[in-house]
Amino acid sequence: MNSIVKFYTILVALMIIEMSDGEPDCKIPCYCKPKQKTAACASRHLHYIPKLPSYVEQVKFVGNNFTHLSRSFFKNITSNNKIILMNLTDNLVLNISVDAFADFQYLKTLEISKEEKLTIFSLKKAFRSFNTSMINNLIFSGNEWEHLPPDMFKELKLSRIRSLSMTSNSLKDLNGGIYSYLTELKTLNLAHNEIKNINLSGLIVLEELVLIDNDIHNIPTWCNSTGDSFVPQLKVLRLESNSITEMNSSSFKCLRNLQQLRVDYNNFRSLKNNTFSELVKLDRLHLSHITRLQVIQETAFNVPSLKSLYFQYNGFHFDKGNKFNAKTIFSYCPNLTTLDMSSNFLPSMKKSQLLKLMLIPLKKLEKLTLPDTKIRGLPIGLFPKMKFLKTLNLQGNSINGWKDSERIFGNKSSLKTLNLQANNIRLVNKTTFPPSILSSLKSLDLSSNQFSCTCDQIWFREWIRENFESKSKKNNLTLISYPEKYACMFPSNLRGVLLKNYNPTPETCKEKNYFTAIAVSITLVVVLLIAVPLLLYRCQTNVRNYIYWWRLYKKRKSGYMRLDSEDYEYHAFVVYCEQDRKWVHDVLVKKLENEEDMRICIHHREFDIGAPITGNIGKYMSKCRKIVVVMSNDFAESEWCQWEVDLVQERRRKQGRGVSLLIMLHTIDSNHMTDSLKTLLDSTPHLQYSNGVGEKLFWTALVEGLRKPFGHPPVAIL
Secondary structure, three states: HHHHHHHHHHHEEEEEEEEOOOOOOOOOOOEEEOOOOOOEEOOOOOOOOOOOOOOOEEEEEEOOOOOOOHHHHHHHHHOOOOOOOEOOOOOOOEEEOOOOOOOOOOOOOOEEOOOOOOHHHHHHHHHHHHHOOOEEEEEOOOOOOOOOOOOOOOHHHOOOOEEEOOOOOOEEEEEEEEEEEEOOOEEEEOOOOOOOOEEEOOOOOOEEEEEOOOOOOOOOOEEOOOOEEEOOOOEEEEEEOOOOOOOOOOOOOOOOOOOOOOOOOOOOOOEEEOOOOOOOOOOOOOOOOOOOOOEEOOOOOOOOOEEHHHHOOOOOOOHHHHHHHHHHHOOOOOOOOEOOOOOOEEHHHHHHHHHHHHHOOOOOOEEOOOOOOOOOOOOOOOOOOOOOOOOOOOOOOOOOOOOOOOHHHOOOOOOEEOOOOOOOOOOOOOOOOOHHHHOOEEEEOOOOOEEEHHHHHHHHHHHHHHHHOOOOOOOOOOEEEOOOOEEEEHHHHHHOEEEOOOOOHHHHHHHHHHHHHHHHHHHHHHHHHHHHHHHHHHHHHHHHHHHHHHHHHHHHHHEEOOOOOOOOOOOEEOOOOHHHHHHHHHHHHHHHHHHHHOOOOHHHOOOOOOHHHEEEEEHHHHHHEEEEEEEEEHHHHHHHHHHHHHHHHHHHHHHHHHHHHEEEEEOOOHHHHHHHHHHHOOOEEEEOOOOOOHHHHHHHHHHHHHOOOOOOEEEEEO
16 A cells, blocks of 8 residues: 555656656746746736746747846846747837847847837847857847838848848838848848838848838839849748839849749739749749739730749639630640639639630649639539649639539549539539549538428438448548538528438439429419419509500600719728828728728829829819718818818718718817818718727728718709
């Protein structure tokens, strides 16, 4: 008995030692994970560095109260730990001493973020204390830096830093010379700044450049005066969410090693011939969320090296032949293996062979993604030509079925994943899919279709029962989301019943079909023979009246027009001041355009360059269905904004107060309130923007207001 107790005592002791590595765990406000070798400390009351277990190699100090960082300040972790990663975020740091990092001999990654009061020059001097043979990754985000000293990284010229991230600051320029001291820099991330001007000199070894969400209007210059590349090693370029309006065949010269390019969320109206042809090694191209795109020229995708193309959420009309050339659009990139065209307008059922003409050159395609593209029918002879096709996604379209499945799908043993979720498929029978497809598939998604629970569905029910409900499963196929998303839609008395619970048998269906067919046929004939003549006789006066009313309606329509024509180019024109530009561009416009599929007019993006501003305002305001006024104290002080308010009032007098929507971004003080603003606010309710609980209500009210009709305006004679 004593030996058993002794054994369990030793076992428990060993477990405790293993869990704590022989040391006490972190004390509040710190939290440690021994297996991950990490520690995190967060408390505004913490004004010193606590001692941490010796196993800690990665430490995060977030939301503390560290005023001055020095060598002695870090003594508790430099004397007992081998720190390789340190994160200092939002710690109210004011300055850093020159020797602050002298004892971090193993430090590889340092992050100093959201330290808005930090003196940048003290940080620059503190670089002297880095162990330059170890440090290779720096992150400085959200510090509200607008400009960097020219010699910012001079003290790191002997370092091996490969990655530098300075996202979410307020940097205005990219001056490559500042980073030229970092002779091994491979990745430079400057996303979410306000960069407009770019000089790439000094970045000769750079491989990845991230400029997402800046203020870039033109593609940067990649070639120097001698025709050589500023960035000859660049492989990844990200320019999403800028204000670029044009690309052409010279836009990407001198980038012959570029492999990945992303230009999503920009304002191109057309993709021109040979835009990407200089990118001889381009492997992956992202052109998504470009909602203003109207034309694709014949050789726009002249990129033989291209393997992946993501052309999503552009709302481009491939169903209109004058917008592109179906025969040539993909003929110059025959090596594509992945194509995603989600949320565009592909040819309808009557033009399904146009889809075949577009995609037939892509014989090496392995993954084809076409959700939400308004497809109604599948083209004959397209998929059999794609010998390597593994994944086909047709989710969220209007496909209701097809005939001759052998010619639609062919003998495709390569196809492993087929997604037909949320279409209009009612019936699945023995001929819906070729046997070769069902035997080779690993994943099939038919969920959320409009299944008809009649005896015609009996084959599908038996196939499901045999393959997914019986204990002896015959293949490795997975029927996605079965059974919860496979429900009856027809007939009405079975609507909502899971297909799993609909269990017809051949015997009951045979008997039911025999009598039902006879009864329905006889009833239909009798009704037609009796009801139609009777209705015509009894309702002849009403018929004549209806014909008279229809003629009158047509005449009135040809001689009158409504004053509230919906033929506008934009859903809304936004009136705002320069101080509120960031909220308008980054929050309001992105929300309405990306999530609500609206077209918004803002002067920063739409106005004609060189034209008088008064003419621009009048021209573009007339193209917009409604006007959104974003108000604040800065707005009230702007003379231009007050002039635009007068234009809003004039528009309201013509079309009613429903033409304008008022947003109070920041409450206007009484001493800033003008007579015109007061009149506008007294006559029209306004929306108050707020974060948190009321934000969802704000967006709901705004979207409904933009979509709400003006009402019933008067009728004017032509």
